[in-house]
Each structure stands twice: as structure tokens, then as C-alpha cells.
Amino acid sequence: MTDVRKRLIHLHMCPAMSRSLLHSIIRVDPELLNIYDCSLSFLQNHINLPIKKAQTIHAYLKSSSPDSCLKYLSSIHVFPLTYLDSDYPTLLKEIYDPPFVLYGMGHRGIIQSKKNLAIIGSRSPTSTGSQTVAKLIPALSKQGLTIVSGFAKGIDSIAHWKTIQTSGRTMAILGSGHLHMYPKENVQLFSQMSKNQLILSEYPPDTPPQKWHFPARNRIISGMSKGVLVIEAKEKSGSLITADQALEQGRDVYAIPGSIFSPLSKGTNYLIQQGAKLVMSAEDILEDFQ
DSSP states (O other): OOOHHHHHHHTTTTTTHHHHHHHHHHHHHEEEEEEEGGHHHHHHHHHHHOOHHHHHHHHHHHHHHHHHHHHHHHTTTHHHHETTTTSOHHHHHHSSSSEEEEEEOGGGGGGOOOOOEEEOSSSSHHHHHHHHHHHHHHHHHHTTTTEOOOOTTHHHHHHHHHHHHHHOOEEEEOSSSGGOOOSSHHHHHHHHHHHEEEEESSSSSSOOOTTTTTHHHHHHHHHHSSEEEEEEEOOHHHHHHHHHHHHHTTTTEEEOOOOTTTTTHHHHHHHHHHHHHHSSSSSHHHOOOE
């Protein structure tokens, strides 16, 4: 393990760190060497940090080490994956702002899956939405597609569970650290996936969920995937945000059509109007994954 990789993980786990701040640090110190020897005034004046944040980062760098962070991650069965690593997902690396570090729990090999399909949708699906997931996933899994989703209630959780039940591969992208699992009712799903599937997050394990984490998380869901399938979504929903990000990233977008009388069909029908591929069966997706 290279020293710069260790330092990157260590810095990334600092409680006061953010993506934009890490960008700024790497810009002035690409090898992350000087940051460890810098003074409090350097952090304030050269990286333009307010005094409290500068003090927090300075104290963190003096009180912990890269090796201690790696030892901690190992003790809680979490592995770090950085953009410097050879097995960092190629598709994800292509997006505008890929995570510097991902934290994983479970089967690391799944991250190398080449045929990833994101399945997302309403947190309160209708029985038709749930049945749609149950109908599509066995055929998709059988053809080797890895199902990516966001571990949320509703369509996300159903997609993860159905993939597990069909002995397929599934990957969850969290909006929190692994030690702050959200939502709480998914404890059994978390237990199952942390053993034989893969749970990823760009947030260090001790990070609690925050509202703004989830829109940021969505870019990883689409970024990891060749295509995104939306199953039931309101006119304004996180699923449509993910679909927009998928289009910006050059991914295929698929949608299940629905009744004009259902609020949960407004989002998917809108996507189809805008050019998303209408899906009636698994074959409509599989023909693009040959």
C-alpha cells in the first residue's frame, strides 16, 4: 500500500473534511506530504480555512495516523477503496466528481462487475411496483447483471432483497457511514448484504446520515451503473434527480410506464416522454447489455 494512498484515506476520514476541501488540499499538495508538517496558519492562509476548521484538522493530523485509521477500518470489517487503486470502478472514475475514497463492507469482488443496472423508485410503492421488481429481477440476475440501488425503503430494498433471493449480485450505496445504517428497519438486509453482497459509501463509517448526503449519493448509484431503471416515481422525486444525473453521465435511462391516474406514474411517464426507454419486460433492458 503506497504512502500517498494511506494519507488520502487518513485525510478523508477527518471529521472536518469535505469533497471540496480535499480537492483544494490535493491541488496545493498532490502527494499529501506537506499537509502533515504544515502549521495552523498555513491551513488558514494557503487553504483558506476558517480558524475552527483549521484547528480541527490540525489537531486530527497530530493526534492520529494513517496506519491507525487503516487498523480501525479493518477492526470493523470495512475496506477502503481509493481512486488511486487499480480496482476502482472504471465507470465511476469517468463521472465529473468521483469519490476520492469509497468504504466497502462485504464481497469486494462485486465492485468489478461490468454489467451494473441501477434500480430505483418510490419509497412507498404500490403493489404493482413491488410486483414489477419481483418479475424483472430474476431474469436480470440470471443474465449476470448486478443490481445497484440506494438501500432506501420501498423499491430500493425490494430490489436488494429480490436479488439476494434469486442468488444474484447486488450493491447498495449508502447516504451515511456503515456504523450509522439508515433506514433502521433495514437491519436484516444490512446483515445479509454485509456478508455476501456489497455495501458502499463515500462517507467514513462514523458519519451519520444528513439530508444533503442522499442527492450526492445518487451520482454514485448512476455512476456505478451502465443504465438506470426507474420503477414508480412522483413528479418531483429523488429518483428523477438520479435519472438526470445518469443522463449527464451518459448512462441509459429506463422507465416502467404506469396509469395516468397514479401519482407514482407521473415521474416515470415523464421520463418516457423525455426519451427514456419504455420497459415492458427484462428483455427490453437485456438487449442493451449484450
